[in-house]
Amino acid sequence: xxxxxxGCGRVGSSIALQLDREGWEVTxxxxxxxxxxxxxxxxxxxxxxxxxxxxxxxxxxxxxxADAVVVATDGDNTNIVIxxxxxxxxxxxxxxxxxxxxxxxxxYRQRGLRTVCPTSVAIEVLLDAVRACEIRPAEAATT
Amino acid sequence: MYILVAGGGKVGANFARTLxxxxxxxxxxxxxxxxxxxxxxxxxxxxxxxxxxxxxxxLERAGIARPPDVVAALTGDDEDNLVISQLAxxxxxxxxxxxxxxxxxxQAHFDLLGVSPTVSATRGLMALIEHEVPExxxxxxxxxxxxxxxxxxxxxxxxxxxxxxxxxxxxLPEGSRLxxxxxxxxxxxxxxxxxxHPGDQVLAILQPGKEDELRRVLLKT
Numbered sequence: 001x002x003x004x005x006x007g008c009g010r011v012g013s014s015i016a017l018q019l020d021r022e023g024w025e026v027t028x029x030x031x032x033x034x035x036x037x038x039x040x041x042x043x044x045x046x047x048x049x050x051x052x053x054x055x056x057x058x059x060x061x062x063x064x065x066a067d068a069v070v071v072a073t074d075g076d077n078t079n080i081v082i083x084x085x086x087x088x089x090x091x092x093x094x095x096x097x098x099x100x101x102x103x104x105x106x107x108y109r110q111r112g113l114r115t116v117c118p119t120s121v122a123i124e125v126l127l128d129a130v131r132a133c134e135i136r137p138a139e140a141a142t143t
Numbered sequence: 144m145y146i147l148v149a150g151g152g153k154v155g156a157n158f159a160r161t162l163x164x165x166x167x168x169x170x171x172x173x174x175x176x177x178x179x180x181x182x183x184x185x186x187x188x189x190x191x192x193x194x195x196x197x198x199x200x201x202l203e204r205a206g207i208a209r210p211p212d213v214v215a216a217l218t219g220d221d222e223d224n225l226v227i228s229q230l231a232x233x234x235x236x237x238x239x240x241x242x243x244x245x246x247x248x249x250q251a252h253f254d255l256l257g258v259s260p261t262v263s264a265t266r267g268l269m270a271l272i273e274h275e276v277p278e279x280x281x282x283x284x285x286x287x288x289x290x291x292x293x294x295x296x297x298x299x300x301x302x303x304x305x306x307x308x309x310x311x312x313x314x315l316p317e318g319s320r321l322x323x324x325x326x327x328x329x330x331x332x333x334x335x336x337x338x339x340h341p342g343d344q345v346l347a348i349l350q351p352g353k354e355d356e357l358r359r360v361l362l363k364t
Contacts, residue, residue, distance in 0.1 A: 053222065053249060077197050077222035081252055087257050104226070107234055115204040 001025065006052040006082055011118075013096060015040035015070050024051040024068075026077045027061045055089075063090050072098040080104065083113050090138050115117030145169045147211040147237075149196035149227050150218030151176075154264075156241060157256070158217060172204045172364075175218075184216060196227045210235045216242040221249040230257040259288050259341050280362050281354055294322070294348050298363050301341040306360040311335035316356035318350035 001024050005016040008030035016028045016039060027046030028039060036047050051058030052073060063069065069086045071079045076099045083097035097115045099105040105117035146169070148159045148321040151174030159172040171195040172187060174180045180193040185280040185363050194201035196218065203332065207214070207230075214231040216224035224242045231237040253261050273282045274296065285294040299306050305313055310333050312322055321333035339345065339361075349357055 010274045015266060042188050053252065055248075055251065057340060075222065077220070079254075081222045089251075100197065104197070104230075107199070107230065110235070 001067045001069065002027070002062060002065050003068045004029065004058075004061055004063055004086075005063075005070045006030075006100075007034035007046075007071065007079070007098075008038060009072065010038075011073040012070065015072065017043075018047065020059055021054065027066075029057060029061045030073075053078065053085075055085075058082075058085070058090070063067055063092070066092060068092075068094040068096070070098075072095050076101050079115070080108055083108075083115075086111065145158075145206070145209060145211040146171075146213045147202075147207060147231075148172045148214065148215045149218060149224070150216070151179050151191065152217070152219055154315065155217040156183060159187065159190065159214060163187065170210075173201060173205055176316070177199070180217075197230070198221050199230065199234075202230060207231060207235045207237070207304055210237045213239045213241065216240065218243070219245055219251070225252060225256060226288045228253075229256065232258075232274070268299050281358055286351075292344060292348055294311070295349050295354065295357070297345050297347065297357070297360065299339050299341055299343040299345060301362070303341070303362050304359075305339045306341045308339055310337045311318060311341070313339075313360055315360055316349070319347060319353050319357050321328055321344040322348055 003019050003024045005012050005026060008016065008028040009095045012028065014055045016026045020026045025049060029052055031048060031051045035047055043054045048057055048061040052058065063086060069092050071083045073079055079097050079099060085093050086092045091122045095114060097113055097117050099117050100119050102117050102120045103113040109115045146162055146168055148155050148170060150214060151172050155172060159170050162168050164171045169207065170190050172183065172191045172193060173194055174183055174191060175195050177193065180191060183191045192205055196202060214237045216227040218224055221244060228240045228242045232240050242258050242261050244261045247263055247265045250261065252258045270284060274284060277298065280297060285292060287293060311319055322345045323330045324333050324337055324339065326340060345361065347357060
């Protein structure tokens with residue numbers, strides 16, 4: 001199985017390393033060469049230097065043979081465009097897009113893009129933590 | 144008419160300024176950078192708002208839900224212009240969306256996602272240079288994407304198959320037509336009886352993809 005990870009920052013590099021450990025053939029794409037260092041000294045997967053909006057870069061990274069594409073650059077709008085290009089132009093069935101803005105994540109989810117919003121996840125976790133605090137004083141009052 | 148402009152750089156600011164000049168239109172300009180915003184606000188006052196035009200709540204503050212008659216996505220980032228255009232058209236039903244393409248290599252993304260019409264300074268300049276200093280025998284002057292037509296210019300050379308022949312005698316490809324002939328600095332509308340001479344500059348309208356057929360009829364093969 002081939003995976004393409006576009007954007008090799010903190011999130012992208014961790015996904016690339018984990019998929020690699022799970023036996024995927026992984027190619028990472030980033031416009032900065034330093035991103036390669038995030039993958040460690042023993043990285044045996046692919047790395048393509050370039051911008052994910054560039055069709056030639058995507059081709060070089062093997063988007064046509066990829067079974068999965070993870071889009072996690074630091075720009076929401078960049079991710080939205082790359083995700084749609086991977087899905088609609090290259091007809092990839094498994095495109096996952098990281099978006100920080102919950103509103104845009106929801107809009108593009110409705111349009112059939114598989115978006116993941118860490119902000120929404122964080123909000124849920126934080127709310128749960130606050131609610132857990134609330135329960136305790138209430139419980140204390142009833143006893 | 145209400146026009147929403149995203150991006151207050153040179154292009155967006157001048158566009159908004161021009162639209163506001165005749166006083167007939169309502170215009171809101173969205174600019175993200177505070178320094179630019181403050182300069183623009185002194186001039187355009189309440190017509191400018193500060194914020195990222197790809198954020199839904201900023202667009203809504205600018206009245207996108209009304210919706211505007213036209214949204215012009217004119218920022219310096221193609222991905223931002225694409226997202227603004229998609230949000231405007233698909234989420235808010237804006238009837239007319241115009242997007243700026245900064246990097247001509249990104250044109251394919253705009254086409255893929257159905258964002259049209261687009262304006263591109265590079266593409267415009269290239270067409271102008273080709274028109275003024277033609278390197279090819281057939282120059283693209285204007286693309287009418289919605290109509291699926293384009294206007295091209297060709298120069299009739301000495302010895303070209305069309306030289307000395309009348310328009311009605313030409314076996315023009317289906318889906319193409321000659322518009323006008325320019326000779327010695329004067330142009331006339333091409334009709335059936337118009338005769339083509341060497342040195343004529345001919346404007347033609349045709350469906351994209353018919354260029355080679357047109358070339359064969361008018362120019363050398």
